Amino acid sequence: MAECACNCGEDELTKQLDKIIDPYRGQPGGLIQVLTKSQELIGYLPKWVQVRIAEGLGVSLQEVYGVVTFYAFFSLIPRGRHKLSVCAGTACYVKGMKTLIKSLRDVIGVKPGQTTPDSRFTLEIVRCIGACGLAPAMIVDGKDVHGRIEPEQIPEILEQYA
């Protein structure tokens, strides 16, 4: 069973999960929406969540798992408190994204796809975050866009995310 990020206890979490599922009960078409919101709530999609969603929407667990593994957005493993998504779109690639990844690796010590041992950061690669004009770019926690990043600025940027 999973731990809840907000310390509200598992039952509370299940209740919140059910609230996400409710509007889509018996509607297999809502699967991706439910998964997206559930991952927002819990941070990843452990098996018990997938089982509950499968039952709620009336699809097989196999189908849920198939969808979760198809889309890059979904994760089966817990992630760090902060998600560092480095853009590897064409504009960023042409403007030094490789150097950016390397410098990030040097600072936090993990490769893309991995989480730091203290669970502070997960490093990942995404394709274009729409800040191509300010390449190379990175988005933190899906909302803070940092553009024109020079390797020297990395420690300062990371400091904001405890």
Add this chain to the structure above:
Amino acid sequence: MKSLDELAKIRENRREALKIREGIPSATEKAHVMMCGGAGCISSKCTDVVDAMKESLSKNGIADQVQIILTGCMGPCDMGPVAIVYPDATFYRRLKPKDAEAIVEEHIMKGNMVQRLLYRSPGAKEPTPKVDDIDLFAKQKKIVLRNNFYIDPTSIEDYIANNGYAALGKALVEMKPEGIIEEVKKSGLRGRGGAGFSSGMKWGFTANAKGTPKYVVCNGDEGDPGAFMDRSVLEGDPHSVIEGMAICGRAIGAEQGYIYVRAEYPLAIERLDYAIKKAREYGLLGNDIFGAGFNFDIEIRIGAGAFVCGEETALLKSIEGKRGEPRPRPPFPANAGVWGKPTVLNNVETWANIPEIILKGADWYAAIGTEKSKGTKIFALAGRINNTGIVEVPMGTTLREIVFEIGGGIPRKKQFKAVQTGGPSGGCIPAEHLDTPIDYESLGEIGSMMGSGGMIVMDEDTCMVDIAKFFLDFVVDESCGKCSPCRIGTKRMYEIIDRISNGEGREGDIELLIELANTIESTALCGLGQTAPNPVLSTIRYFRNEYEEHIKDKKCACNVCEFKE
């Protein structure tokens, strides 16, 4: 909304309130500040500037006489944060929070423009204060981005003020469904998602297809990495897409629409969601719109990070909540789309063109552009170029005009090498073809494609083998794996190009790449595989010497590739 009169009344009232944005000073308001809230300007911290400005307005006691509005991307992202101050239409750039006070106390309160924040064209001594006089914008023609400097994307009344929903009104009250389709056909509008199929024909097929209900779908997956045109439309003017879709609903007899947006665009989703709610509130979505007995509603579907879902058959699967794997066509979505029903699927930019075509007429639209490619196209300019951002130009504009006149050329006196269009399905275009006019056919002839509008500029320091490798890496990663030419073939191509870039390339590797490419092109199931070899083929076509240098001399002239010892 029950009648055209009701809409006209809202329009007139709102226009009165927005006069200041047309340059007419107001008795009650001192200024409207349109602050760019696109992703570029957000990353250059425009919201801090807004906060500082609010603080300064309150300190000076004029907070209630100035509106600050966050807009969608205004275009020149590299100059961000940018803002336009009305009624003077003054364009400010590179704003810092500490500049807010000067704008408030000097410009807004005393009427003196803040000289140091104005735009200066390269080499010019005098600044260009007015947005309309700026050279960057002068060569552009805004149809899709018509509301760009004018409206608050969160205000449906702002949209209405600039003739919003008038086209829907016209379509419902004054036109017949067949007439709408005829008008779109006559306009010559072609799909902006890449393939360039006639939108009117597509609508016609769907209207005639057997089966009900029918559906209208907007493709907002924008998978091309290095492109953000659709995003800026969705964030800056969401109602234009909603209106376009509703018009199509009437034309083909559909009552339900879906907008598919990628999860990476949270602000676009939020803005759309809000716009849909507002449209319902105003009776512009829902039942009996304009009293014409027409019902239409729209739901948002969120994509979850799979490039292949931009492909239409995969996208339809994804809307149904399933794995987004493409299937062979035919049947085309016109006959078997969402839930197996007849469906029109168009790209965001295609949709945003529709209201203008209906309102101003097919003849007006068809007069813009070239013989076979009508209207305008938005491009996202990025890479090694001075002015990065979004531009909308008439079809037929040359690559040179975009790169060197609008884009300001290459920074640091470097040489231009190539411009990449069409993303992972397109190709790299060398200097010798810079005078090619932009239209679907011409770009195809020189080994690239229009694509969705990403335009990445490369200079003498960009290694073309490395770029080809980058795109192959992308497609290997994004291949859904359903068919083997794409799953295995692109992987083999990647291995070959990888060894070339490592200095382990062999005699005959180039020929091998071409052979594999041809096989994949002719046997892959969907567009992703069929076009995946293009970046490799076009770089071999124009920059074969770089491949040979890597293979024979074990040398990367640009010093990008790292060779094994």
